Amino acid sequence: MFLSKSIIYVLFFSSCMLLFQASAIRSINNKILHNSGYEIEAKVDSFLQFKEAPEYRNQQKCSLLDRNNLDLDFACDPSFVHIAMTIDWDYLRGSIAAVHSVLKHTSCPENLFFHFIASDSRLENKVDFNKIVESSFPYLRFKVYMFKESLVNHLISPSIRQALENPLNYARSYLADLLENCVERVIYLDSDVIVVDDIRKLWKVSLSGSRVIGAPEYCHANFTRYFSYEFWSSNEFSKEFDEKTKKPCYFNTGVMVMDLVKWREGDYTKKIEKWMEIQKERRIYELGSLPPFLMVFGGDVEAIGHRWNQHGLGGDNVVDTCRTLHHGQVSLLHWSGKGKPWVRLDAMKPCPLDYLWASYDLYITHKHSSFKSLPHIGVATTRDSSFLG
Secondary structure (H helix, E strand, O other): OOHHHHHHHHHHHHOOOOOOOOOOOOEEEEEEEOOOOOEEEEEEEOOOOEOOOOOOOOOOOOOOOOOOOOOHHHHHOOOOEEEEEEOOOOOHHHHHHHHHHHHHHOOOHHHEEEEEEEEOOOOOHHHHHHHHHHHHOOOOEEEEEEEOHHHOOOOOOOOOOHHHHOHHHHHHHHHHHHOOOOOOEEEEEOOOEEEOOOHHHHHOOOOOOOOOEEEOEEOOOOHHHHEOHHHHOOHHHHHHHOOOOOOOOEEOOOEEEEEHHHHHHHOHHHHHHHHHHHHHHHOOEOOOOHHHHHHHHOOOOEEOOHHHOEOOOOOOOOOOOOOOOOOOOOOEEEOOOOOOHHHHHHOOOOOOOHHHHHOOOOEOOHHHHHHHOOOOOOOOOOOOHHHOO
16 A cells, blocks of 8 residues: 555544644744635744654564764764754744654664754754753654754845755755764755655665755756746856756755765855855746755755655645645655644644644643644554655
């Protein structure tokens, strides 16, 4: 059975469940598009509490870790699968659900090491996030790093959606500097994803030759729309995508396998910053942190199966709309776009696939308890791989 078939079950449960607005101590306003076409206000918590996730243990086939080395160098254990994510108050609920999904479906959860990147805009962020992650996942091996917003504040240009201007969106470009030098490879995940397959399969993807990153590519996408008229009318810029040299394809930067050794050797952070500097002067694109990655890596990305990034479930960057899964099998669902499942659920305007996300939600509220008894909805476990093929 493939995940797309689970929509039948999702629709059934969606007709039976009642959604309640969650209470918040501090909140920010977000707008969500009602079916009538009018925008309504939804509240997203910026102070959240989460219940403790179940304890997930390794299967016998997993590599043994050096349990005698428990200091910071413990992150250097070669048995670890390294996963990096940003973490902030607006997306914290998504981050916790994403981690939960990864742990639930991997065969070696004790061999995962999570690297959480937080903004230095609030000094208490590191302490607060450490407490929240540790209380939700007591057995998780992780570290919280502070990202200096001053590195990118002067480089960020206005985008079509304010959320895309968040400095943390650019932290993925600095992972090679933020993480320990012993971390030679990392999987980067956005906070609005759910993984329904063993993350170790993604980790094992080989980056051939000189390729620095791997990601699902979409070569039939309209590549021109990601850049402005100023870009395409200039031979200086458009020659970067001369098909005689390389054929660029669109890829989404929310799911990437990254070779940090090659990244450091090639100084790719500087290459991305160069295009951000040009953007400040010439206005050659509109979509935040994505176009610089396309400029630097387009046409030289290790293609990974589309099943590893079923993106666009949050609609587009302007309108929050419900979308269905792409054709084929699914290993990762990605709510990229304006709409986020936790916002739509609390606003009582969910899309069908948001119920699948809810089954990984560890958020605590008295009114939200009905979700905690949700039955298993069409998600494969590592012991039920037939679901994913």
